[in-house]
Amino acid sequence: xxxxxxxxxxxxxxxxxxxxxxxxxxxxxxxxxxxxxxxxxxxxxxxxxxxxxxxxxxxxxxxxxxxxxxxxxxxxxxxxxxxxxxxxxxxxxxxxxxxxxxxxxxxxxxxxxxxxxxxxxxxxxxxxxxxxxxxxxxxxxxxxxxxxxxxxxxxxxxxxxxxxxxxxxxxxxxxxxxxxxxxxxxxxxxxxxxxxxxxxxxxxxxxxxxxxxxxxxxxxxxxxxxxxxxxxxxxxxxxxxxxxxxxxxxxxxxxxxxxxxxxxxxxxxxxxxxxxxxxxxxxxxxxxxxx
Amino acid sequence: xxxxxxxxxxxxxxxxxxxxxxxxxxxxxxxxxxxxxxxxxxxxxxxxxxxxxxxxxxxxxxxxxxxxxxxxxxxxxxxxxxxxxxxxxxxxxxxxxxxxxxxxxxxxxxxxxxxxxxxxxxxxxxxxxxxxxxxxxxxxxxxxxxxxxxxxxxxxxxxxxxxxxxxxxxxxxxxxxxxxxxxxxxxxxxxxxxxxxxxxxxxxxxxxxxxxxxxxxxxxxxxxxxxxxxxxxxxxxxxxxxxxxxxxxxxxxxxxxxxxxxxxxxxxxxxxxxxxxxxxxxxxxxxxxxxxxxxxxx
Numbered sequence: 001x002x003x004x005x006x007x008x009x010x011x012x013x014x015x016x017x018x019x020x021x022x023x024x025x026x027x028x029x030x031x032x033x034x035x036x037x038x039x040x041x042x043x044x045x046x047x048x049x050x051x052x053x054x055x056x057x058x059x060x061x062x063x064x065x066x067x068x069x070x071x072x073x074x075x076x077x078x079x080x081x082x083x084x085x086x087x088x089x090x091x092x093x094x095x096x097x098x099x100x101x102x103x104x105x106x107x108x109x110x111x112x113x114x115x116x117x118x119x120x121x122x123x124x125x126x127x128x129x130x131x132x133x134x135x136x137x138x139x140x141x142x143x144x145x146x147x148x149x150x151x152x153x154x155x156x157x158x159x160x161x162x163x164x165x166x167x168x169x170x171x172x173x174x175x176x177x178x179x180x181x182x183x184x185x186x187x188x189x190x191x192x193x194x195x196x197x198x199x200x201x202x203x204x205x206x207x208x209x210x211x212x213x214x215x216x217x218x219x220x221x222x223x224x225x226x227x228x229x230x231x232x233x234x235x236x237x238x239x240x241x242x243x244x245x246x247x248x249x250x251x252x253x254x255x256x257x258x259x260x261x262x263x264x265x266x267x268x269x270x271x272x273x274x275x276x277x278x279x280x281x282x283x284x285x286x287x288x289x290x291x
Numbered sequence: 292x293x294x295x296x297x298x299x300x301x302x303x304x305x306x307x308x309x310x311x312x313x314x315x316x317x318x319x320x321x322x323x324x325x326x327x328x329x330x331x332x333x334x335x336x337x338x339x340x341x342x343x344x345x346x347x348x349x350x351x352x353x354x355x356x357x358x359x360x361x362x363x364x365x366x367x368x369x370x371x372x373x374x375x376x377x378x379x380x381x382x383x384x385x386x387x388x389x390x391x392x393x394x395x396x397x398x399x400x401x402x403x404x405x406x407x408x409x410x411x412x413x414x415x416x417x418x419x420x421x422x423x424x425x426x427x428x429x430x431x432x433x434x435x436x437x438x439x440x441x442x443x444x445x446x447x448x449x450x451x452x453x454x455x456x457x458x459x460x461x462x463x464x465x466x467x468x469x470x471x472x473x474x475x476x477x478x479x480x481x482x483x484x485x486x487x488x489x490x491x492x493x494x495x496x497x498x499x500x501x502x503x504x505x506x507x508x509x510x511x512x513x514x515x516x517x518x519x520x521x522x523x524x525x526x527x528x529x530x531x532x533x534x535x536x537x538x539x540x541x542x543x544x545x546x547x548x549x550x551x552x553x554x555x556x557x558x559x560x561x562x563x564x565x566x567x568x569x570x571x572x573x574x575x576x577x578x579x580x581x582x583x584x585x586x587x588x589x
Contacts, residue, residue, distance in 0.1 A: 106460035
């Protein structure tokens with residue numbers, strides 16, 4: 001396999017109504033990774049995804065995937081995509097099995113008749129996400145978590161090198177969220193670049209190793225430890241986040257100070273040094289769910 | 292009695308009308324599955340009206356009517372697309388604006404330059420008085436549309452359901468969108484003669500909508516829908532012989548009757564079964580109330 005690489009090079013995207021959704025955006029992912037895409041609503045997250053999916057043409061700059069244009073990359077089935085739940089018509093007359101086979105279209109012939117191999121891979125992928133028993137269900141007859149698993153299975157069936165996930169945790173129960181995170185980590189082990197847009201700030205440091213923070217352009221990019229900081233996030237989100245500071249002691253030089261940053265989903269907790277405080281987040285999440 | 296019912300089959304023009312209507316009806320119905328799921332009903336309506344000026348221009352230029360009608364329909368579709376992408380107007384406003392302009396132009400042209408096809412024929416259709424060369428045009432259009440749909444329905448299905456995934460597996464979504472639009476314009480032109488510009492949209496929506504309520508599988512939806520289209524069109528043409536009335540009206544009303552039956556009685560998504568289900572399940576909800584300590588009167 002050639003070198004795995006996603007390069008967004010000085011990309012500017014303007015819509016035909018004149019709105020510039022993204023300008024001079026540059027970053028590069030060049031090893032197996034789980035990278036979070038973070039930003040407020042309207043910061044250009046979906047525009048960036050659209051540029052990678054080839055739905056919008058940048059008026060300046062270019063997106064390359066392992067050195068190829070996005071269209072070439074799609075022809076080679078390199079880029080798999082898991083849509084946001086609200087982008088799917090759940091009353092569409094297709095079954096779970098139909099959906100997963102859609103991941104194999106690029107390998108099928110002109111008439112898109114699945115071969116034995118396509119069926120075998122589709123089955124394996126459904127089994128991997130634990131949805132094989134649901135294969136004959138119409139997709140609207142599933143829970144939020146099950147729906148997400150089906151679309152993950154479709155993405156797996158495509159056997160790509162890049163996986164794009166748009167808000168994978170919205171409307172998903174905690175158990176499924178854990179299962180998805182585990183699966184994404186396995187995929188990173190297998191050598192994929194996983195690129196996730198998420199509002200769930202709290203969960204990002206737990207499974208992502210890189211992040212791209214944007215607001216109409218790339219504000220910061222790099223490893224989670226050095227980039228996913230309170231300072232960068234505050235710049236990116238401005239006043240859009242709720243920011244609560246706790247300090248239960250009056251002691252000078254207290255080490256018990258925590259700050260909570262939260263968008264509309266999972267909260268992100270920082271300790272006194274401004275680093276993400278993971279154990280506390282877990283405790284909060286668990287005690288929440290015991291109630 | 293049987294003799295009376297078979298009477299229409301003795302006339303060449305009736306036989307032709309039934310066959311042509313049936314073929315067109317089935318192809319329109321097949322396409323209606325995509326139209327209803329893509330949310331293009333209004334677009335189909337607009338296209339069927341926008342073909343009118345093309346008919347008149349084709350007559351003036353001595354071209355086959357289908358060529359003019361098709362060109363006019365596509366021009367309208369592209370105009371809508373252009374305006375929509377460059378203004379903040381909502382899609383329905385753009386569609387309303389463009390197709391009425393085309394229709395007005397058509398009405399104007401036909402009243403200025405009376406052609407071999409009267410305005411009434413274009414608007415209401417007249418499959419009984421259809422000329423041989425028109426039949427040929429219709430059959431060619433319908434056959435090509437049918438072939439494309441049968442070969443490429445899976446790609447069009449993915450494009451309709453999830454354009455992002457269509458991109459991800461390397462399909463050209465712009466081309467597929469244009470293909471679907473072309474098929475829509477072409478069938479609208481073909482059905483024009485059978486049921487007229489006003490009723491074309493019924494043929495492009497009702498069978499698909501009916502089938503949608505009957506199944507959860509796209510393949511089955513296409514089979515049911517085209518079956519409905521074929522049957523209602525043949526029976527409608529046949530019935531119009533006895534009622535001595537508009538073929539288009541008969542076909543579309545038959546489709547509506549079928550739709551209503553399905554709307555009320557479809558096993559899973561029908562009005563009656565759903566209501567029965569709701570009643571049954573609300574009855575079986577166990578009533579649990581918080582226990583309030585009884586207060587003892589002293």
